[in-house]
Amino acid sequence: MYPAVAGDRLVPLVVGVGIAAWLLLALGLIRWPPLLGWGLAAFGAEYAIFLRLRGGSVDSRVPAVAAVLLVVAELAFLSAGGGLEGADRALLARVVGALAAAVAAVALLADLLLVASGSANGSLSVEAGGVLAAVLAVAFVIRVASRSRESTST
Amino acid sequence: MTRTISPKLVAYVCLAGVGFVAALALRLEELVVLAAPFALLPAVSLLLARTPRIDVTVHPERERALEGEELDAQVALNAEQGTARLEVLLELPRGIGVASGDNPAAISIGDDDRRELKLRLHCERWGGYQVGRVFLRARDHFGFVGWEWEVDRRAPLKVYPREELVRDLLRPLETQVFSGNHVARQRGEGIEFADLRLFVPGDRVRYVNWRASARRGELWVNQQHAERNADVLLFMDTFTEASRDGRSTLDLALRAAASLTARYLQQKDRVGFVTFGGMLNWLLPATGVVQLYRLVDALIDTQIVLNYAWRDIDVLPRRTLPPKAMVIALTPLLDDRAVGALLDLRARGFDLVVVEISPQPFMPPPSGQISTVARRLWELRRDALRGRFQEAGVPLALWNDERGLAEGLEEVTTFRRRARVVAG
Numbered sequence: 001m002y003p004a005v006a007g008d009r010l011v012p013l014v015v016g017v018g019i020a021a022w023l024l025l026a027l028g029l030i031r032w033p034p035l036l037g038w039g040l041a042a043f044g045a046e047y048a049i050f051l052r053l054r055g056g057s058v059d060s061r062v063p064a065v066a067a068v069l070l071v072v073a074e075l076a077f078l079s080a081g082g083g084l085e086g087a088d089r090a091l092l093a094r095v096v097g098a099l100a101a102a103v104a105a106v107a108l109l110a111d112l113l114l115v116a117s118g119s120a121n122g123s124l125s126v127e128a129g130g131v132l133a134a135v136l137a138v139a140f141v142i143r144v145a146s147r148s149r150e151s152t153s154t
Numbered sequence: 155m156t157r158t159i160s161p162k163l164v165a166y167v168c169l170a171g172v173g174f175v176a177a178l179a180l181r182l183e184e185l186v187v188l189a190a191p192f193a194l195l196p197a198v199s200l201l202l203a204r205t206p207r208i209d210v211t212v213h214p215e216r217e218r219a220l221e222g223e224e225l226d227a228q229v230a231l232n233a234e235q236g237t238a239r240l241e242v243l244l245e246l247p248r249g250i251g252v253a254s255g256d257n258p259a260a261i262s263i264g265d266d267d268r269r270e271l272k273l274r275l276h277c278e279r280w281g282g283y284q285v286g287r288v289f290l291r292a293r294d295h296f297g298f299v300g301w302e303w304e305v306d307r308r309a310p311l312k313v314y315p316r317e318e319l320v321r322d323l324l325r326p327l328e329t330q331v332f333s334g335n336h337v338a339r340q341r342g343e344g345i346e347f348a349d350l351r352l353f354v355p356g357d358r359v360r361y362v363n364w365r366a367s368a369r370r371g372e373l374w375v376n377q378q379h380a381e382r383n384a385d386v387l388l389f390m391d392t393f394t395e396a397s398r399d400g401r402s403t404l405d406l407a408l409r410a411a412a413s414l415t416a417r418y419l420q421q422k423d424r425v426g427f428v429t430f431g432g433m434l435n436w437l438l439p440a441t442g443v444v445q446l447y448r449l450v451d452a453l454i455d456t457q458i459v460l461n462y463a464w465r466d467i468d469v470l471p472r473r474t475l476p477p478k479a480m481v482i483a484l485t486p487l488l489d490d491r492a493v494g495a496l497l498d499l500r501a502r503g504f505d506l507v508v509v510e511i512s513p514q515p516f517m518p519p520p521s522g523q524i525s526t527v528a529r530r531l532w533e534l535r536r537d538a539l540r541g542r543f544q545e546a547g548v549p550l551a552l553w554n555d556e557r558g559l560a561e562g563l564e565e566v567t568t569f570r571r572r573a574r575v576v577a578g
Contacts, residue, residue, distance in 0.1 A: 037168060044189070048176055051180075052180055069188060069191075078297070085256075085260070086241075086258050086260050088259070095239070110190075
């Protein structure tokens with residue numbers, strides 16, 4: 001949706017790729033789950049065409065786009081895998097929590113990557129997010145390392 | 155335990171790869187940002203994934219139930235090492251349904267955690283079942299890796315058929331030597347008056363008929379009919395059945411057999427059964443509560459076994475039939491081998507009663523002219539078959555949805571009464 005609305009060149013092409021992406025996603029959800037990956041790739045392609053046609057500086061909305069794409073992917077694969085039928089409240093809360101954490105992590109990661117690549121255009125909020133993401137990434141690496149150490153000792 | 159990689163992992167890795175290559179080719183750093191989560195999420199998930207260690211026990215509320223009853227079953231899960239998402243499926247055999255509760259259920263279970271899943275089971279059909287095999291599927295946080303395994307904690311669950319209303323039981327033509335509730339033809343100790351005879355030394359004074367003695371001027375004594383028990387053999391035709399919407403002629407036969415067994419055993423009769431079909435199975439007559447349980451347990455294991463090897467069998471082995479037994483055959487009269495065996499029993503002098511469990515309610519209505527004619531011909535052939543039984547002196551009771559079992563048995567009693575009058 002976003003590339004189709006924000007673009008100003010070759011809009012029909014972008015819109016066409018977007019519609020194809022939606023169709024593939026719908027077909028994947030309704031009948032052929034292997035098409036889900038193709039649908040997501042088509043969304044990526046739509047965004048790539050938009051970026052290529054747009055030119056100029058780095059798109060500052062890329063963290064949001066990445067987060068939304070991840071949410072779409074997660075929900076689509078969850079639905080294709082049978083959804084949460086028969087799930088208790090604890091599991092529902094856990095799934096929602098994990099998804100929210102993943103989305104937040106993606107947004108922070110995107111910030112981190114933008115800052116690291118020097119494309120943040122000096123925006124204070126983006127730079128702060130990048131620093132926070134770096135701290136969280138280090139904390140996560142430490143946690144994983146300690147966990148794998150525990151499992152090897154047992 | 156089987157470890158599986160989900161298609162989602164493949165899709166994510168491919169998306170990440172394509173995204174990175176496209177970013178390099180098109181020189182778009184935004185695509186790196188877009189593709190990075192699809193690479194990092196599986197990597198993180200695989201790093202955190204641990205093989206679950208979960209112990210499962212299944213506790214059905216009880217081992218026995220009646221058809222149509224409900225009972226609780228509890229699946230207890232003890233996790234030494236938990237998992238983010240666990241799907242639990244309790245395998246239920248056909249005939250046992252879920253009245254309430256989720257099956258399969260999806261839960262989250264942590265380390266050193268204990269969860270209990272409660273299911274309310276509905277016993278839809280009689281039978282001997284094994285309940286307790288559980289299929290489990292664990293997944294990591296984002297569903298990239300899965301573990302599948304099954305736990306077998308099966309315990310027997312016996313579902314007994316509902317009882318059918320039976321007012322009066324069929325009286326056997328011949329009785330046995332042990333005391334019981336049937337008035338025998340033989341004379342002996344009993345209540346029912348049979349005849350008078352002259353007094354002989356050794357007769358007890360209480361049997362002297364003083365009125366007859368005074369009239370004839372010599373001592374006459376009363377004679378009574380002895381009260382004896384009988385041997386009842388239930389013959390189940392298991393060659394074939396007609397079924398529709400989860401009901402079958404075998405269901406009705408079994409319900410009738412269970413009801414008759416209980417009633418005859420209450421009367422101190424000896425009851426046995428023989429299932430004659432793809433497999434021959436029998437239980438010799440005996441009496442008592444133990445025999446009731448033995449019979450009903452054996453009955454609920456009855457099933458239709460197709461056997462094309464026994465094409466010519468139409469004779470029951472002699473060992474399975476005690477002499478002078480009343481044989482009550484519960485049959486849909488659909489297989490010639492069963493019909494042949496029943497006529498052979500009659501020819502061997504057994505007191506045979508046929509309860510025909512009509513297959514007609516289980517058949518779809520005929521559609522079209524040819525189908526209607528074919529159905530009519532089939533009905534005429536069945537009428538002819540019934541005629542063969544009646545010619546052989548075998549009472550035949552028809553039991554279907556419109557006529558209860560009690561009504562059918564009453565018809566047999568009437569047939570016997572009429573037959574006796576004609577013979578006399």
